[in-house]
Amino acid sequence: MDIRVDHLSKGFADTAALKDVCLSVRSGELMALLGPSGSGKTTLLRVIAGLEMPDEGRVFFGEEDATHVPVQKRGVGFVFQHYALFRHMTVAQNIGYGLRVRTRSKRPPSSDIEARIRNLLALVQLEDLGARYPGQLSGGQRQRVALARALAVEPRVLLLDEPFGALDAKVRKDLRRWLREIHEHTGQTTIFVTHDQDEALELADRVTILKEGGVEQTGTPEEVHEDPATPFVMSFIGDTTCLPVSTRDGALWYDGTRLSVAAPAGDVQVTELYVRPWDLAFVKEGEPDALAGTVAAIRRSAGGRRASVRLSSGQMLEAEISTDSLLNAQDIVFLRILRGKVFRDT
Numbered sequence: 001m002d003i004r005v006d007h008l009s010k011g012f013a014d015t016a017a018l019k020d021v022c023l024s025v026r027s028g029e030l031m032a033l034l035g036p037s038g039s040g041k042t043t044l045l046r047v048i049a050g051l052e053m054p055d056e057g058r059v060f061f062g063e064e065d066a067t068h069v070p071v072q073k074r075g076v077g078f079v080f081q082h083y084a085l086f087r088h089m090t091v092a093q094n095i096g097y098g099l100r101v102r103t104r105s106k107r108p109p110s111s112d113i114e115a116r117i118r119n120l121l122a123l124v125q126l127e128d129l130g131a132r133y134p135g136q137l138s139g140g141q142r143q144r145v146a147l148a149r150a151l152a153v154e155p156r157v158l159l160l161d162e163p164f165g166a167l168d169a170k171v172r173k174d175l176r177r178w179l180r181e182i183h184e185h186t187g188q189t190t191i192f193v194t195h196d197q198d199e200a201l202e203l204a205d206r207v208t209i210l211k212e213g214g215v216e217q218t219g220t221p222e223e224v225h226e227d228p229a230t231p232f233v234m235s236f237i238g239d240t241t242c243l244p245v246s247t248r249d250g251a252l253w254y255d256g257t258r259l260s261v262a263a264p265a266g267d268v269q270v271t272e273l274y275v276r277p278w279d280l281a282f283v284k285e286g287e288p289d290a291l292a293g294t295v296a297a298i299r300r301s302a303g304g305r306r307a308s309v310r311l312s313s314g315q316m317l318e319a320e321i322s323t324d325s326l327l328n329a330q331d332i333v334f335l336r337i338l339r340g341k342v343f344r345d346t
């Protein structure tokens, strides 16, 4: 089931939570909604679910205009950060609940429900825990039960709002991998809210980045990482240093040094160059395009090691260094910018 959101706006009192949001989620796709706190991710998910009515715009489920279809009739499955399982019911009863409460005409036979529960327990790798109560499970196991329960009713779309948000980092990582595997197995159209860039990039087929209620960019993890559409996306996805630069003689200049990064075409005079830590090279003194600086600190980062370099202008620049680098704090270094991004309207 593909989902389309067309020019959606939603306000609360004096807050514009969503501003003219357009979004298409393809059938079978895992789409992440990524953005900082308050950017409108949950509101967008709730409007898609039918838990919130938009002020303007429409929501389509396939060809059907679902904007005014009540939540119970949309065929959506939810998992929230703190998903309340029924404490007095076993895991198996929790998973089967949505099927058992159906009206008689729509309820599958009991043996089919039992078989479905067994399949779902296997899918979420909790085969042996069907008889336990939620209070006897870890947080990660509980979220897996919540997902099985959401899948039990065969929803047209699965909506996940920071489902692993309350769990510790190691469990989160395991569950991420696991969710990806489940998704590959079920092919269920899924929309996933997170404020964690790594989670979005690792899990999703495509990512939509929201800022202040508006869509900044939708693209594959590679697209938003390698070709960010706006300075916000560039800074939000991965570390970035922003340098004020000017254009002269068809080149970019920073603090009197002509850089070897190509200047944008057109008449941009003063602009900003966004540089990733891994798009810098340490070079020898005297190279014409090298920026001189002093290493202020060296620290570990997720992928290796980073040097914080104070350029002679006073500006700090983050540069990736090899794990066997002999660089020390206070060393004088020379950096060449290999690659950077200039946005036209900054």
Ligand SMILES: Nc1ncnc2c1ncn2[C@@H]1O[C@H](COP(=O)(O)OP(=O)(O)OP(=O)(O)O)[C@@H](O)[C@H]1O
Pocket: 012, 013, 015, 016, 017, 035, 036, 037, 038, 039, 040, 041, 042, 043, 044, 195
């Ligand atoms: N029920 C509500 N009443 C008033 N304001 C609301 C309500 N729900 C959301 N908002 C406001 O709308 C904006 C978007 O909120 P939303 O929860 O969608 O953001 P979010 O990106 O999901 O944030 P977080 O990551 O912190 O959950 C925020 O400014 C929030 O304060």
